Amino acid sequence: MTTLAWRRTADEEPGLVRSAALALLIHIIFFGFLVFGLNWRNDPNESMVVDLWRDTPPQPVRSQPVIKEPIKELPKPIPVQEPVKPKPEPIQPTSEPVRIKNPPPRKPTIEIKEKTEPPKPIQEEKKVKPVPEKTPKPEPVKEKVAKPESVKEIEKKVAPEKELPEKEQKAVEQDVLAQLAAQKSKALDEIAKYKAMIQAKIRSRIVTPPDLPGNPMVEFRVTLLPGGDVLKVSLRKSSGYAAFDEAVERAIFLAKPLPIPPDPALFKEFRDFNLTVYYQDAL
Amino acid sequence: MSATVTQDMSLLHLVTSASLPVQLVMMMLLIASLLSWWFIFRKLFAIREAIKQSDEFENTFWRGVDLNTLYQRAAGARDRAGSMERIFEAGFREFTKHQSGMDIGAIMDSTRGAMRAAYQREMDRLEAHLSFLATVGSVSPYVGLFGTVWGIMNSFRELSNLTQATIAHVAPGIAEALIATAMGLFAAIPAVIAYNRYASDTSQLATRYESFMEELSNVLQRRAVKL
Known part of the structure; x- marks a missing residue:
């Protein structure tokens, strides 16, 4: 009798469900705190970024004069970019009122480019400056690599631009098409220029292992973050020499932030790219 | 070879990417921790309830309420009765079974025996699951340590395949x-x-119940002498 009563009351212990709920609650709170409350990500790479910022102050002095020469190429994209967005709209409807609005802003810009080149550098310098700050030493190398390509393209661009005023009276649409083409070539020009800058910057950071036979080649796939930080580097094709592979991989991380065009529209070209380095080039 | 330098060090990623033995150890420790917290709260409520009921019963008992009415109340509401009330009920029932003319010593012996039995059952109930808490407290750090040693062993074995090893x-x-060690400590502490x-x-x-039993047996002995 008493044993039965005791058995029954033992089963009816108070707060079984309540204590289970409280136990669960404590674990959920604790793990929630661990997952969301603490910063588990350790970024030892950020310290490298800090080191690079210290290097930057002297560099603008070196790079500014250098940039003035290619200014002829660089300045154009910036003023032209602003009208770029409205352009797609006029082409589709090809309506007269839209055309009338667009030409006026373009004409002045074209005229200013041809007639008054000196004032531009001042405007452009302001806009271009942020680029040299981010891109330290390798810049001299960029010019060598970038110029030959860009100079040719500039000539191509300048030619249609000069023709434009003559054609304007006949057909405004041709003008639009020509400008679009010019922008494309400028964008390609920019991309090529920055690719060369990235190559040059990484190459300058490679500490090559000595005495490798032949000219081995290593290929990496590099994933960038906006701003030029390196997100991921994966080996696509090994050179066969682990020391050289690792030297190049280290150089990629050492070179960050990589130079990237200030125009965010061009960044998608740099999100993922393949980087090929030859041993003889890196020496 | 393709060493991703920026490792994802979030807790979930670390747990999911751990090796199977380490994950098993973590699972064991999580279950142990959940169960031990469940028992912690159960015991917290149970012991708090037992203390409260003992206080109440001692108050009513020493206020001089008639033992018969106390017994009726205890027997009527057995579900809600506290441990001390049940000890009293067992002793008093045994005492009332013997009527006048019997040897007082024999009556008191059997009464004490009944109270002792009720007391043992109540203590057994109060102490239930405490041994589980003791086991978790002493063993789970070692289990966690085992998981850690296993994980570190593996990570060093993988290191032996690399010619150039970095801390990364x-x-x-x-x-x-x-x-794993952290979880073991979290369960154990x-x-x-x-x-x-x-x-x-x-x-x-337990000491409160024992002293109550002594006092009650004295009261009952006096009552038996009077009869």
């Missing part, structure tokens, strides 16, 4: 292995604290 190759493995606390609480209750 070992760090994630060690971090995920150390989580509350269990040990709760075990010590509840052990002292139950021993206090």
Whole structure:
């Protein structure tokens, strides 16, 4: 009798469900705190970024004069970019009122480019400056690599631009098409220029292992973050020499932030790219 | 070869990327921790309830209420009765079974025996699951340590395949292995604290019950002499 009563009351212990709920609650709170409350990500790479910022102050002095020469190429994209967005709209409807609005802003810009080149550098310098700050030493190398390509393209661009005023009276649409083409070539020009800058910057950071036979080649796939930080580097094709592979991989991380065009529209070209380095080039 | 330098060191990533033995250890420790917290709260409520009921019953008992009415009340509401009330009920029932003309010594012996039996059952109920807390408190650090040692062993074995080893190759493995130790400690510390606390609480209750039994047997003996 008493044993039965005791058995029954033992089963009816108070707060079984309540204590289970409280136990669960404590674990959920604790793990929630661990997952969301603490910063588990350790970024030892950020310290490298800090080191690079210290290097930057002297560099603008070196790079500014250098940039003035290619200014002829660089300045154009910036003023032209602003009208770029409205352009797609006029082409589709090809309506007269839209055309009338667009030409006026373009004409002045074209005229200013041809007639008054000196004032531009001042405007452009302001806009271009942020680029040299981010891109330290390798810049001299960029010019060598970038110029030959860009100079040719500039000539191509300048030619249609000069023709434009003559054609304007006949057909405004041709003008639009020509400008679009010019922008494309400028964008390609920019991309090529920055690719060369990235190559040059990484190459300058490679500490090559000595005495490798032949000219081995290593290929990496590099994933960038906006701003030029390196997100991921994966080996696509090994050179066969682990020391050289690792030297190049280290150089990629050492070179960050990589130079990237200030125009965010061009960044998608740099999100993922393949980087090929030859041993003889890196020496 | 393609060493991703920026490792994802979030807790979930570390746990999911751990090796199977380490994950099993973590699972064991999580279950142990959940169960021990469940018992901690159960015992907390049970012991608190037992102390409250003992206080109430002692108050009514020493206020001089008639023992028969007390017994009726205790027998009527057995579900809600506290431990002390049940000890009293068992003793008094045994006492009333013997009527006048019997040897007082024999009556008191059997009464004490009945109270002693009820007391043992109540203590057994109060101390239930405390041994589980003690086990979790003493064993789970070792289980966690086993997981950590296993994880570190593995991460060093993987290190032997590399010619050039950096700390970045070992760090994630060690971090995920150390989580096992952390979980073991997380399970053990509350269990040990709760075990010590509840052990002292139950021993206090035990002395209270024992002294009550002595006092009650004295009261009943006087009553038997009067009859």
